[in-house]
Amino acid sequence: MMNMRDLFDDLLNTKGVKGILLFSFSGDILFKEFTSPVDERPENMDWRFFLDSLEGMRETDLLFEKGRIYIRRSEIGYLVVLMALFVPTAMVRLNCDILLPLLKQEKSGKKLGRFLKIGKQK
DSSP states (O other), rough: OOOHHTTTTOOOOOOOEEEEEEEESOOEEEEEEEESSSSSOGGGSSSSSHTTTTOOOOOEEOOSSSOEEEEEEEEEEEEEEEEEESOHHHHHHHHHHHHHEEEEEESOOOOOOGGGOOOOOO
């Protein structure tokens, strides 16, 4: 069985990808990894308002002066990819198409520690 870091390894190793955050629909951080240090720790922020604003969205690509944020809905929440302007969105989208089906929410009401299960690759 794969761990979360292994699952996101290809995406994190894409040149220009600066980090990944995986949020539950309620705003809990399920996974985070950055390729360089960040000024503020994401777990110290309240993400609920931001995530509520994504209601009904499947994917979006936000463009800023110094970078981009790609957001993709999954079965268990939202994957947020922080990246440089030059990263091809098609490459990030392809990686997400491959890895997101591997994330499955357990159907039982178990605690967050057992919230995720990673499916086997086909």
